[in-house]
Amino acid sequence: MEEKAKSKPTLRVRADKVKDFRCKNLIAVIENPDDIRNIGTIIRNVNALGVEKAYVITDQKALPDEWEEMRTKPKLSAISASAIKWSFVKKFKDTESCLAHLEKNGFVSVVTSPHMKGYHNAVLHEHDYTSYKKLAVWFGNEGIGISQTALARSVLCINIPMYGIIESLNLGTASGIVLYEITKQRREFQFKLKQKISANKAVKRLVESLQPRPPAQ
Ligand SMILES: C[S@@+](CC[C@H](N)C(=O)[O-])C[C@H]1O[C@@H](n2cnc3c(N)ncnc32)[C@H](O)[C@@H]1O
Numbered sequence: 001m002e003e004k005a006k007s008k009p010t011l012r013v014r015a016d017k018v019k020d021f022r023c024k025n026l027i028a029v030i031e032n033p034d035d036i037r038n039i040g041t042i043i044r045n046v047n048a049l050g051v052e053k054a055y056v057i058t059d060q061k062a063l064p065d066e067w068e069e070m071r072t073k074p075k076l077s078a079i080s081a082s083a084i085k086w087s088f089v090k091k092f093k094d095t096e097s098c099l100a101h102l103e104k105n106g107f108v109s110v111v112t113s114p115h116m117k118g119y120h121n122a123v124l125h126e127h128d129y130t131s132y133k134k135l136a137v138w139f140g141n142e143g144i145g146i147s148q149t150a151l152a153r154s155v156l157c158i159n160i161p162m163y164g165i166i167e168s169l170n171l172g173t174a175s176g177i178v179l180y181e182i183t184k185q186r187r188e189f190q191f192k193l194k195q196k197i198s199a200n201k202a203v204k205r206l207v208e209s210l211q212p213r214p215p216a217q
Contacts, residue, residue, distance in 0.1 A: 015086055022050040023186045025134040027107065028179060029055045031095060031150055032141045033171065036062050040079025041172030042139065047083035049176075049183045055102075055136070057092045065091055095149045103153075107134040110156040111146045112178050114168035118157025127158065129182045130189040137182060139175050 028051050033039050039056055046054045056063060064070050071077070071085050092098035102109060110132075111118065129135065138154065140146030145168075151157065160169060160177050169177070 011086075018050070021187060022052055023183050023190065024052060025107075026051050026183065026186060027053045027055055027102070027136045028175065029057065029098060029102075029109070029136050029138045029150075030171075030175075031057045031098075031138055031147060033058065033139075034142050035171075036060070036075075037079050038142065038171045039063065040076060040081075040084075042175045043080040043087055043089060044083040045172070045176045045179055047080075047087040049179045050187065051087075051179055051183060053088045053090065055090050055092060055098055057095055057098050059093060063091055095147055099150065099153050102136050105134070107136045108132045109136045109138055109150065109154040110158055111138040111140070111150050111154045112158045112160075112174060113140065113146050113151075114159060114162055114174075115145075116157065116159060117146070117151055118154065120155065121157045121159065124158050124160050124178060124181050127156070129185045135182070135186075137178060139171055139178075142171050 028042060028046050030039060030042050033042075033056070039058075043054050045051075063076070064073065067089050070089055070091075073084075076084050092101070099109070110129075132155075137158075138146060138150050140150075146157075158178060160174060162168070168174070
């Protein structure tokens with residue numbers, strides 16, 4: 001019994017184990033969500049799929065200003081299945097301040113919409129998301145969708161093809177589908193890059209070891 005309890009890894013051990021699978025420089029942005037449950041769902045998706053961070057644009061008091069405080073809120077913890085404790089969340093008061101922060105830090109934005117709203121549009125699974133070094137993926141409000149401001153400052157508008165009668169997917173559901181495809185691509189790319197770097201290092205070490213050494217005195 002005691003043995004069994006000992007062999008169960010703690011959450012910290014698990015968090016360290018999955019660290020390498022997390023997609024670096026990938027942020028999910030939720031713009032003015034009305035329903036706190038959708039914030040919880042997206043944070044859960046962010047954590048489960050290995051997105052680095054979540055940014056939330058909201059003036060809702062239900063979401064505290066600082067992550068340290070968000071982590072202590074039982075309701076947020078419950079709706080995100082505790083993911084809020086493990087994935088970093090930053091709150092912004094408006095779209096402009098979020099865009100300014102992202103752009104200052106070299107992030108490129110892409111928005112998501114059920115409609116082809118952008119100057120450049122792409123079907124989710126037909127696009128390559130590995131060419132952007134730092135990427136922010138935006139999700140819009142449940143009713144009005146993504147804002148014109150975010151759309152105008154984005155390089156792409158992504159859509160999940162819809163084959164039913166309903167105009168759009170639920171915000172939380174759409175985030176899961178979009179982030180699955182983007183993290184899958186970026187994680188593969190990240191692993192291949194890591195392998196290439198360690199192979200190059202090994203070759204360098206081998207070449208160095210083959211260099212003639214001065215004779216011992
Ligand atoms: C309920 S939808 C908003 C619908 C709104 N009437 C519109 O025109 O965008 C909420 C958010 O979920 C995402 N979304 C929903 N369906 C989508 C789809 N088919 N493709 C891409 N994103 C979608 C978008 O981020 C959207 O802003």
